[in-house]
Amino acid sequence: MKTLNLGLIGVGRIGTMHANNLNTLRPQLAERGLDVNLWITDVAADYARTVAEGLGANFFDSVQGMIDAGVDALLIATGTMTHPDLIRAGIAANLPVFCEKPVAGDVEAALPLLEEIAAASGRVQIGHQRRFDAGYLEAKRRLEAGDIGWIHSMRAITGDMFPPSLEFIASSGGLFRDCSVHDFDILRWITGKEIVEVYAKGSNNGDPGIGAAGDVDTALAVLTFEDGTVATAIATRYNGAGHDVRLEIQGSKDTVVVGLDEKSALRSVEQGVAFPAGTAHQTFIERFDDAYRAELVAFIEYVLGERDNPCSPWDAVAASRVADAAQESLRTGAPVSVAMVPAS
Ligand SMILES: NC(=O)c1ccc[n+]([C@@H]2O[C@H](COP(=O)([O-])OP(=O)(O)OC[C@H]3O[C@@H](n4cnc5c(N)ncnc54)[C@H](O)[C@@H]3O)[C@@H](O)[C@H]2O)c1
Known part of the structure; x- marks a missing residue:
């Protein structure tokens, strides 16, 4: 049995989910001859110690403590602004790193980091879990098989049921960088085409605190791809019917919906139409439950050298470029060209 010590940094909303997922994946990984141990650290030490105890995981009071103890890979699930320094700590210790999206608060902060990762031959996977979702995978397969024909338009939707805390919103980089970036990533990934221009609008009809924090609660981006194809991406913090993530791809031969x-x-x-009759998902954690697990397994396989990186930092920054352009368009009220990310 091979032992793998995974060091999780941050046990907030998404970090706790990754910790739980890893725990439930352990029997499956054991069947593959892998004994995966979870190590946990968080600046909120008391809370993290309790989480670690509840999961039978080891608690460390610092990232350096985990590195010194011989951790095999890092999983970063802390707030966005802390990602660059924690990625740096991982690559300086020659460790494979999984980091939640985005790479950094904005592209300007991410670009020097990309150079450092390249110079160190660092192994860094970014958390765009939709790439592991069965529906998006099937849409990509059908597109590549020619079943949809040529795309005339796409509509991406990301609707959270409730807003996160105002504190989170204030440090999220804005709705496009926080939520729509998943749509920008998946649209690039499914089509294999770059988004070259964004025109954005936004509104604030919910908690006035969101506007006061410099953000919008609802936003729409009109996207133009390099071949002229058009798409829209809409995101909101107030989708009362439930957590709604969809993508419609309409083509010359067929229309598919994720x-x-x-x-x-x-x-x-x-x-007479009863569909859909089920209870809607309430959170992104429910909606992408299987995808988050598959993403974690993919990271472990990447750590073990069994597969290529399924979401490189260069790819993730390319999606962040679109998000930055959307934030800029929102600010200026004019269409904004998307700058390309230098090749890795
Ligand atoms: N892939 C997705 O679907 C998805 C969904 C939600 C959040 N995210 C991303 O995950 C990240 C975390 O989001 P969240 O909602 O879990 O945030 P959160 O605020 O709930 O949790 C962050 C945790 O990190 C801890 N922390 C902060 N700085 C730290 C540091 N330097 N060292 C150790 N611990 C530290 C905090 O104490 C907190 O427990 C964000 O970057 C967000 O964009 C991704």
Whole structure:
């Protein structure tokens, strides 16, 4: 049995989910001859110690403590602004790193880090879990098989049911960087094409604190791809019907929809139509439960050298470029060209 010590930094919303997922994956990983131990650290030490105890994980009072104790890989699930320094700590210790999206608060902060990762031949996977979701994978397969034909338009939707804390919003970089970046990533990944221009609008009809924090609660981006294809990406913090993540791809031969099933957060008003009849997802954690687990398994395989990096920092920064352009368009009210990310 091979032992792998994974060091999780940050046990807030998403970090706790990764910790729970890793725990439930352990039997499956053991069948593959892997004994995976979870090590945990967080600046909120008392809380993290309790989480670690509850999961039978080892608690460390610092990242350096985990590194000194011989951790095999790092999982970074702390707030966005802390990502660059923690990625740096991982690559300086020659450790493979999984880091939640985004790489940094903005692209300007990410670019020097990309150079450092390249210079150190660092192994860094970024957390865009939709790449592991069965629906997005099937849409990509059908597109590549030619079943959809050429795309005339796409509509991406990301609707959170409730806003996160105002404290989180203030440090999130804005709705496009925090939420729509997942749509920007998946649109690039599915089509294999770059988004070259963004025109954005936003509104604030919910908690006035969101506007006071410099953000919008709802936003729409009109996206133009390098071949002229158009798409929209809409995000909101107030989708009362449930957590709604969908993508419609309409082509010359067929239309496919990701996220349309019995649990979709929408109601038909047509006579006799009961679909979708299920209870809608409430959170991103429920909606992408399987995808988050598959993402974690992929990281472990990447650590072991069994697969390529499924989401490189260069790829993630390319999506962040679109988010930055959208934030800029929101600010200026004008369309903004998306600058390309230098090749890795
Ligand atoms: N992939 C996704 O679907 C997804 C979903 C939610 C959040 N995220 C990303 O995950 C990150 C965390 O989001 P969250 O909602 O879990 O935030 P959160 O505020 O709930 O949790 C962050 C945790 O990190 C800890 N922390 C902060 N700085 C630290 C440091 N330097 N060292 C150790 N611990 C530290 C905090 O004490 C807290 O417990 C964000 O970057 C966010 O963009 C991704």
